[in-house]
Amino acid sequence: MAHAVSTPAGAHGGHGAGHGGGHHDDHHDQESMKMFGFWLFLITDVILFGTLFATYVVLRLNTDGGPTGAELLEMNGIIISTFILLTSSFTSGIAVLEMNKGNKRGLILWLAITAVLGASFIYLEVNEFMHLVHEGANIGTSAYWSAFFVLVGTHGLHVSLGLVWMIALILQIRRRGITPVTKRKIGIISLYWHFLDVVWIFVFSIVYLMGVM
Amino acid sequence: MLDKIKDFASEFFVTGDPLILGAQVSIGLSVVAIIFTLTFFKKWRWLWTEWLTSVDHKKIGIMYIIASILMLFRGGVDALLMRVQLAAPEVEFLQPDHYNQIFTTHGVIMILFMAMPLMFGLFNIVVPLQIGARDVAFPFLNSLSFWMFFFGAMLFNVSFIIGGSPDAGWLAYPPLSELSGSPGLGQDFYIWGIQISGIGSLATGINFIVTILKMRAPGMKLMQMPMFVWSVLSSCVTIIFAFPILTVTLFLLFIDRYLGAHFFTLDGGGNPMMYINLIWMWGHPEVYIVILPAFGIFSEIVSAFSKKKLFGYKSMVFALMSISFFSFFTWAHHFFTMGSGANVNAFFALTTMIIAIPTGVKIFNWLFTMYRGRIRFTTPMMWTVAFIPCFVVGGMTGVLLSVAPADFQFHNSYFLIAHFHQVLIGGVVFGYFAGLYYWWPKMFGFRLHEGLGKWAFWFWNIGFYVCFMPQYALGLMGMTRRFNEYDFDMGWQPLNVVSTVGAFLMGIAFIFQVWQIAHSIKFFKKEKDGDAWDGRTLEWSIPSPAPLYNFARLPQVTSQDEWWEEKQRIANGQPAKPLAPLEPIHMPKNSGIPFIMSICWFIAGFGFVWDWLWMAIPGLVGVAVCMLVRSFSYDTDYYIPVDEIERTEAALRGTK
Numbered sequence: 001m002a003h004a005v006s007t008p009a010g011a012h013g014g015h016g017a018g019h020g021g022g023h024h025d026d027h028h029d030q031e032s033m034k035m036f037g038f039w040l041f042l043i044t045d046v047i048l049f050g051t052l053f054a055t056y057v058v059l060r061l062n063t064d065g066g067p068t069g070a071e072l073l074e075m076n077g078i079i080i081s082t083f084i085l086l087t088s089s090f091t092s093g094i095a096v097l098e099m100n101k102g103n104k105r106g107l108i109l110w111l112a113i114t115a116v117l118g119a120s121f122i123y124l125e126v127n128e129f130m131h132l133v134h135e136g137a138n139i140g141t142s143a144y145w146s147a148f149f150v151l152v153g154t155h156g157l158h159v160s161l162g163l164v165w166m167i168a169l170i171l172q173i174r175r176r177g178i179t180p181v182t183k184r185k186i187g188i189i190s191l192y193w194h195f196l197d198v199v200w201i202f203v204f205s206i207v208y209l210m211g212v213m
Numbered sequence: 214m215l216d217k218i219k220d221f222a223s224e225f226f227v228t229g230d231p232l233i234l235g236a237q238v239s240i241g242l243s244v245v246a247i248i249f250t251l252t253f254f255k256k257w258r259w260l261w262t263e264w265l266t267s268v269d270h271k272k273i274g275i276m277y278i279i280a281s282i283l284m285l286f287r288g289g290v291d292a293l294l295m296r297v298q299l300a301a302p303e304v305e306f307l308q309p310d311h312y313n314q315i316f317t318t319h320g321v322i323m324i325l326f327m328a329m330p331l332m333f334g335l336f337n338i339v340v341p342l343q344i345g346a347r348d349v350a351f352p353f354l355n356s357l358s359f360w361m362f363f364f365g366a367m368l369f370n371v372s373f374i375i376g377g378s379p380d381a382g383w384l385a386y387p388p389l390s391e392l393s394g395s396p397g398l399g400q401d402f403y404i405w406g407i408q409i410s411g412i413g414s415l416a417t418g419i420n421f422i423v424t425i426l427k428m429r430a431p432g433m434k435l436m437q438m439p440m441f442v443w444s445v446l447s448s449c450v451t452i453i454f455a456f457p458i459l460t461v462t463l464f465l466l467f468i469d470r471y472l473g474a475h476f477f478t479l480d481g482g483g484n485p486m487m488y489i490n491l492i493w494m495w496g497h498p499e500v501y502i503v504i505l506p507a508f509g510i511f512s513e514i515v516s517a518f519s520k521k522k523l524f525g526y527k528s529m530v531f532a533l534m535s536i537s538f539f540s541f542f543t544w545a546h547h548f549f550t551m552g553s554g555a556n557v558n559a560f561f562a563l564t565t566m567i568i569a570i571p572t573g574v575k576i577f578n579w580l581f582t583m584y585r586g587r588i589r590f591t592t593p594m595m596w597t598v599a600f601i602p603c604f605v606v607g608g609m610t611g612v613l614l615s616v617a618p619a620d621f622q623f624h625n626s627y628f629l630i631a632h633f634h635q636v637l638i639g640g641v642v643f644g645y646f647a648g649l650y651y652w653w654p655k656m657f658g659f660r661l662h663e664g665l666g667k668w669a670f671w672f673w674n675i676g677f678y679v680c681f682m683p684q685y686a687l688g689l690m691g692m693t694r695r696f697n698e699y700d701f702d703m704g705w706q707p708l709n710v711v712s713t714v715g716a717f718l719m720g721i722a723f724i725f726q727v728w729q730i731a732h733s734i735k736f737f738k739k740e741k742d743g744d745a746w747d748g749r750t751l752e753w754s755i756p757s758p759a760p761l762y763n764f765a766r767l768p769q770v771t772s773q774d775e776w777w778e779e780k781q782r783i784a785n786g787q788p789a790k791p792l793a794p795l796e797p798i799h800m801p802k803n804s805g806i807p808f809i810m811s812i813c814w815f816i817a818g819f820g821f822v823w824d825w826l827w828m829a830i831p832g833l834v835g836v837a838v839c840m841l842v843r844s845f846s847y848d849t850d851y852y853i854p855v856d857e858i859e860r861t862e863a864a865l866r867g868t869k
Contacts, residue, residue, distance in 0.1 A: 033350050033427050040419045040453060047457035055465065055476065055487060062482030064475070139474045143482035146474035150465065164837070168844050181847065 031184040038188045042195055045158075049199050052154055053206060056147040060211075064142035069211035072135050074128075078208050081124040082200065085159075088117035089197040092190045099186055104177055107186070108170055114193065115166050118159055125156045148207065155203055158196055165189055227377050230311065232294075237374045266803040268352035269761060273359045274337030275656060278649070280363055281330035284322050286723070287370070291319035293720055296680075300706075300713035302698040312697035313380035314399065318373070320383025325407060326366040328503045328637070331645045333362070333417055335506065336445050338656055339648075340421060342752035342759060343439045345430025345768045350423035352801040353849070358413040358420065360811035365410025368818050372402035376822065379403035382695070384492050385466070387477035387485045392470050398822055401470065405818035408463045409811075411456055418452030421445055430751065433770035439750045440516075440529055444509025447533040448502050451540055455498035462491040471821070486551070493544035501540040504636070505533060507644025508575055511597045514651055515579045517748050518594040519586025522774060525578040532571030539568050549620045558617040565615035569608060576601060591746070592666040596647035599674050603639030607632060610685065625695075628688025631681045638677055646673075654745035658758045659737050665729035672722030680715025683708035749777035756865040762798045762853055765862050795859065797852040804849070810839035 060069075092114040098106030129149070132138070139149045169185055176182055227233050251257050264272060294315055298307045307315065341349055349355050372378045379399035381390040388394045390403075425446050429438070438446075465476045466488065475481030477488040516523040523529065545553055545561040553561075579601065588594065610632040614623050623629055654660050692705050699705055744753040751768055752759075754776045769790065772778045783789050817832025819825075 033423055036427060037351060037419055037423045040422055044415055044419070044453050044457045047454060048461055051458050051461040051491065055461075055491075058487055059476070059482065059484060062475075062484065064480075064482035139468070139472050140481070143475040143478075143484065146468070146476050146481075146483075150468060150474070150476075164841075165844075168841055172845065176847070185844075 031180050034184055035187060038191065042191070045195065049151075049154070049202075052147075052151045053202065056151045056207065059143040059147040062143035063145075066142040066145070067135070067137050069144065069148065069207070070213070072132055072137055073208060073212050074131075075208065075212060077124060077128055078204065081121050081128075082204050084117050084124070085121045085197055085200050088114045088121070089194050091117065092193045096186065096190050099178055099183060102178060104173060107178065108173055111166060111170050111173070111186075115163055115170070118163050118166070118193075122156060122160055122163070125152070129153075148211075152203060152207060155196065155199055158199075162189065162192055162196060165192075225375060227374055230308075232311075233374060240374060261805070262803065265808050266356075266805045268348075268356045268801050268803055268807075270337045270341050270349050270352065270355060271656070271759060273355055274334045274339075276359060277330045277334030277337060277362070280366065281327050281334060284327040284330070284366065288319050288322040288327055289720060289723060291315045291322070293716055295319065296713040296716040298697050300710045302706075303701070305698075307697055309697050310380060313695075314378035316695060317379050317382055317385075317403075318369075321369065321379075321403065321407070323637075324383065324499070324503070325410065326362075326369065328641050328645070329410075329414060330362055330366075331649075332448070332503055332506050333358070333414070335510070335645065335648050335652065336417070336421055339652055339752060340424060340442055340445055341428070342655070342755070342763060343442050343750050344425065344428060344433060345751045345764055345770065346424065346428040347763050347767075347798065348801065349420050350428055351420050353804055353807065353843070354416050354420055356804065357807035357810065358417040360807045361413030361416075361814060362410040364811040364815040365406050365408070365413065365818075367406075368409065368815055368822075369402055369406025371819075372399050372406070376402060384496055386492075387466070387469070387483075387488050388479050390466060391478055393478070401467075401822040404463050404467050404470075405822055408460065408467075409814045409818055411459050411463070414452060415456040415460070418449040418456065421449045422453065425449075430764075430768045430770050433775075436527070436530070437770060437773045437775070439509075439774075440512035440523055440526070441506070441509035443530050443533055444505045444507075444512070447537040448505040451498050451502045451505070451537040454541065455495045455502065458491055459495040459499075462488065462495065465491075467821075471824075489548055489551070490544065493547045494541070497544045497547065498537075498540040500633075500637070501536055504640045504644075505536065507600075507641050507648075508533065510644050510648040510651070511579060511600060512575075512582075513750065514593045514597045514647055515582045516774075517651075517746055518589045518591060518597075519583050520747075521582055521586040523578070524581035524584075525574070526773065528574055529578055532574045535571045536568060539564055539571075543568065546615055546617075546620070549617045550624045555617075562615050562617045566612055569612055572608060576605060591650075592661070592663055592670060593647045593651035593746075595667065595670050596643045596650065599670070600639055600643040600647070603635060603643065603674075603677070607635030607639050611636060623688065625693050626688035627684040627692045627694060630694050631684035631688060634681050634684075635677075638681075643673075651746070652752075654740050655743070655752055655757050655759070658740050658756075659733060660740065660745060661733045662729050662736075665725055665732060669722045669725035669729060672718050672725055676715045676718025676720075676722055678715070679718060680712050683712045683715075687712075744776075749774040751776050754779070760861050760865060762800060762858070765795060765798075765858050766793050795855045797854055798858060799850060799852055801850050802848070804843075806839050806843050810836055813839060 091110050095107050095110035095114060098110055132145075137145045139146050166189055169182070169189055172185070173182055226237065251260060264276065267273065294307060295312065298304075298312060337349070337355070341347065376398035379385065379390075379395070379402060381395050381400060381403075385400065385403055390400050425438070425442055465474070468474045469476050469478060469483070475483035477483050477485050479485065512523050512529060542564040543561060545557060546565045549558050549561070579597075590598075610628070614620055614629060614632055650661060650666060687705055687708050690703075690705060690708075692699065692703070740757045743756045743759075745757065746753070751770075754768065755764060768775065779790065813832050813835030815832075817829050817836065820827070820829025820832055
């Protein structure tokens with residue numbers, strides 16, 4: 001039923017395409033508006049993480065006599081997962097390049113590689129959490145560990161949601177190819193993915209590097 | 214088996230209080246009556262297709278307003294119950310625990326479930342019309358925002374009859390709100406009710422920023438936007454910076470209560486002061502979020518009913534923006550007495566006082582707009598005029614409170630209570646009432662009865678002063694907030710009785726308003742012309758109520774107060790702007806997903822409150838499924854053909 005009623009020429013597919021020569025585009029280029037809306041959403045996510053970081057920094061010394069981060073955190077695993085996440089940001093960039101070239105297969109391939117890297121990151125994180133719990137540090141151990149698990153876990157939750165979203169987009173690209181709408185969707189997920197990378201750099205520096213020092 | 218069910222029911226339902234039993238019975242009867250009426254008149258389909266799934270900003274706005282008026286009623290009844298108790302504490306009308314629940318729910322409901330939705334309702338109805346747009350930027354998200362607010366509010370309200378109300382104050386300070394202080398379910402209802410509706414508010418903030426920045430009619434520059442639109446923009450900017458803090462704060466409190474974490478507990482290294490800082494980093498900007506749009510409303514009304522351009526437009530814009538900026542540097546004035554140290558207190562005292570400067574600028578701008586204007590004292594204008602002295606006094610008592618050393622005396626006293634009710638009722642409530650009266654004809658196509666409106670106005674105003682002026686005195690006499698009893702020999706009773714009488718006068722005023730609406734519906738007189746008040750801005754250039762697509766042709770804007778200027782041009786004999794040919798209009802399709810997804814949120818929230826994972830997890834899965842279904846649906850809009858627009862326009866304007 002899409003646009004069954006008197007669809008003006010040129011408006012099919014991309015809603016941003018506008019219609020009629022020279023007229024004002026009355027639907028205000030919805031794809032660019034959605035992109036702008038997503039930037040605003042990212043601002044709110046920055047504040048969300050900022051609040052969690054502030055909480056962590058305030059509570060970082062409140063171990064209540066329990067284990068400290070320096071005692072339990074293992075940097076080797078973290079460096080590997082950092083490397084994996086940074087690489088996935090790079091591969092998601094290649095996916096966008098492939099999309100701009102109009103290469104649907106390349107786009108799907110690089111998105112899939114990104115998703116696999118993201119899933120490995122989550123796998124390592126879950127392993128790390130299980131290890132910590134095994135060593136006697138869980139969310140209720142002390143304020144320090146509460147702040148640690150919630151901050152790192154919120155990032156992990158974001159990555160996991162991004163994974164589900166990315167798989168959904170791969171399916172949509174397979175079905176619909178590269179259109180203005182799917183282009184915008186890929187643009188948004190890649191923005192989101194880079195954003196999570198930036199957040200992780202802060203997690204890595206503030207939680208891990210400063211934590212073990 | 215029967216005993217088990219009985220046990221469960223006595224835990225599930227709140228029992229043992231005749232007031233609540235009465236409420237339970239009346240809520241049950243109302244639900245039955247609503248279901249019966251809808252079924253009898255075969256209105257279910259109509260309700261679903263016209264309202265529940267609607268993505269039309271005007272209908273969403275109306276639903277917001279209906280919900281908020283219901284909440285005003287509930288919050289108002291809470292207020293009257295408290296006032297009855299305080300007028301005659303020896304009678305023990307309310308038990309202490311019940312009293313705690315009532316002041317908590319009164320605060321939460323009035324700010325989050327009355328003021329916020331009333332504000333969003335006005336945003337929705339007015340902003341697209343004022344900027345000459347056909348909808349908001351993200352109509353689907355807009356509907357989702359509404360339903361998340363609605364089901365969040367319902368989740369909060371249901372605690373009254375199921376499980377028990379929260380009783381730790383409207384901002385739920387730990388350790389009172391921790392498991393140790395509030396072992397019952399009330400606090401969990403609080404967390405999830407506010408969390409769900411708060412996410413909706415955040416989305417509204419994003420939606421309206423994009424709408425205002427990207428969807429203005431061709432030619433409308435930022436500095437030509439109506440002042441209400443500016444006020445909405447400043448409010449939304451504040452929302453997107455403040456609400457994520459609330460989301461995190463409530464989430465951390467939930468983790469504390471649910472998983473035994475130690476963010477805010479007294480043991481395990483937690484820090485309750487952390488919570489108090491965080492909640493006020495959201496909470497103080499929040500009060501500016503609700504007042505800023507009221508400033509916009511007053512600006513529109515003052516200018517329309519004085520027949521003058523708004524005085525000091527640019528300074529007004531600057532004042533709005535600086536208030537939204539400074540609102541983030543005032544939070545610590547809420548706990549001057551909690552040992553922050555002299556330098557910190559001095560900093561926050563100064564930043565708090567600074568807010569008075571742009572606010573003063575605005576007051577003078579409104580006065581100068583009225584000066585030598587041709588003023589018409591209609592109900593919206595009366596509310597605006599009444600607001601000015603009320604808000605000035607409220608603002609000045611605020612400055613007194615912002616003096617840190619003096620605050621050690623005023624802190625948590627009835628002086629404070631009187632102050633914030635004066636700015637919130639005198640500013641926000643008066644402002645939104647003014648806005649409702651002003652835009653009512655635009656919303657529904659008929660006017661409200663002015664005479665009854667004036668009765669309501671006087672009862673509200675006199676009731677307000679009778680209620681709150683004695684409270685300043687009571688505060689100075691040493692009466693503090695949040696207790697339900699005091700001894701006769703304190704000498705507070707006479708003033709408390711006066712205050713209670715004032716509260717009831719405001720209750721009568723509310724009845725007048727209900728009567729006013731009912732009367733105006735009964736003697737319905739269709740607005741023949743869309744321009745009910747001889748208005749100045751674009752919303753008055755189209756029929757009332759506005760058609761689905763608002764503007765058949767997008768207006769070309771060349772000046773501030775475009776519609777007024779156009780009328781002037783035509784009156785001066787200049788030709789009207791040539792009409793562009795009609796084109797098919799691109800509109801979003803209705804969708805049931807926002808409604809269903811919000812119900813899933815409600816189910817998830819209810820499950821977490823009761824610690825029923827079998828309920829919470831399917832709820833969250835439902836949310837995820839709804840999001841995926843939406844992501845996979847590409848058929849989300851359609852075009853209204855030209856002949857349909859022609860027919861609609863002819864029908865709407867034919868009677869002219």
